Amino acid sequence: MSIHTPKIEKKVTLATIAKMKGVEPITMVTAYDALFAQLFDGEVEMILVGDSLNMSFLGKEDTLSATMDQMIYHTQAVGNGAKKACIVFDMPFGSYTTADIALENAVRVYRETEAQAVKIEGGREKADIIRLLSENGIAVVAHIGLMPQHVRSEGGYKVRGKDEEDIKRLLEDALELQAAGAAMILVEGMKAEAAKAVTEAVDVPTIGIGAGNATDGQVLVWSDMFGFFEAFRPKFVKQYCNGAEEVREGLDKYIEEVKSRAFPDDAHTY
Numbered sequence: 001m002s003i004h005t006p007k008i009e010k011k012v013t014l015a016t017i018a019k020m021k022g023v024e025p026i027t028m029v030t031a032y033d034a035l036f037a038q039l040f041d042g043e044v045e046m047i048l049v050g051d052s053l054n055m056s057f058l059g060k061e062d063t064l065s066a067t068m069d070q071m072i073y074h075t076q077a078v079g080n081g082a083k084k085a086c087i088v089f090d091m092p093f094g095s096y097t098t099a100d101i102a103l104e105n106a107v108r109v110y111r112e113t114e115a116q117a118v119k120i121e122g123g124r125e126k127a128d129i130i131r132l133l134s135e136n137g138i139a140v141v142a143h144i145g146l147m148p149q150h151v152r153s154e155g156g157y158k159v160r161g162k163d164e165e166d167i168k169r170l171l172e173d174a175l176e177l178q179a180a181g182a183a184m185i186l187v188e189g190m191k192a193e194a195a196k197a198v199t200e201a202v203d204v205p206t207i208g209i210g211a212g213n214a215t216d217g218q219v220l221v222w223s224d225m226f227g228f229f230e231a232f233r234p235k236f237v238k239q240y241c242n243g244a245e246e247v248r249e250g251l252d253k254y255i256e257e258v259k260s261r262a263f264p265d266d267a268h269t270y
């Protein structure tokens with residue numbers, strides 16, 4: 001059996017990522033378990049343990065009910081599979097309601113997982129939280145634009161940066177979050193020109209999802225990009241594999257062979 005040789009040989013640190021801005025686009029995917037993390041490791045620079053696992057793994061309608069305990073468990077699994085990728089922990093809804101609570105939870109992330117950074121949704125109103133975490137040696141990825149944890153209060157998922165005023169607001173947020181110490185800025189669900197303006201305004205790398213191709217990197221949720229989450233098809237998702245179809249074909253074959261007693265054959269029998 002030939003073993004695939006990964007492209008990335010060394011541990012990817014946040015310093016490595018910072019140096020990639022303006023040099024080479026950064027690749028990031030989500031993972032929630034060790035097997036997929038191992039598949040992605042050595043290929044992409046970064047892995048996000050997203051709270052999207054509440055939808056893609058647990059089967060809920062939104063991300064709001066994900067807990068610290070669940071996120072820690074999945075990040076431990078990803079850490080067991082990925083030894084080179086820079087792992088980012090997505091702080092779940094309610095885990096950073098005050099700076100003190102955020103610090104307590106983020107310290108737990110560093111103690112209990114291999115994550116190199118935590119991600120926090122929000123604009124300038126989260127600057128103090130990001131400052132406190134940074135001052136305590138915890139790297140933070142800021143997340144602006146479409147913020148899935150606001151789906152209930154906003155009444156849906158809304159693309160941002162559609163007028164000059166909103167672009168200005170996003171730009172100011174990005175600059176404040178960078179000043180507060182954010183190591184990176186994730187820009188989600190915004191017009192390409194807004195994400196481009198943010199990317200050009202800050203010195204830290206930007207990672208985009210549904211934000212056009214001018215950002216310093218891209219992230220997609222693994223189940224969307226590989227065709228396993230058939231119910232989730234927003235415009236920004238490009239499907240790179242037909243995961244669900246492949247699994248269904250394999251499953252059909254297995255069922256057929258069990259029913260006909262073709263499996264197990266001699267090769268699979270002691």
Ligand SMILES: Nc1nc(=O)c2c([nH]1)NC[C@@H]1CN(c3ccc(C(=O)N[C@@H](CCC(=O)O)C(=O)O)cc3)CN21
Binds near residue numbers: 051148158232235
């Ligand atoms: N599997 C998965 N993939 C994701 O990308 C993802 C999650 N889950 N969960 C958390 C958030 C939620 N995300 C979402 C969810 C819905 C839309 C959406 O409905 N977008 C509309 C556009 C809305 C508008 O135009 O304002 C679309 O039709 O594309 C976008 C991002 C992205 N994140």
Ligand SMILES: CC(C)C(=O)C(=O)O
Binds near residue numbers: 051053090219221
């Ligand atoms: C969609 C990405 C950016 C995310 O936050 C997640 O996977 O939870």
Ligand SMILES: [Mg+2]
Binds near residue numbers: 050051052090148
């Ligand atoms: Mg998330």
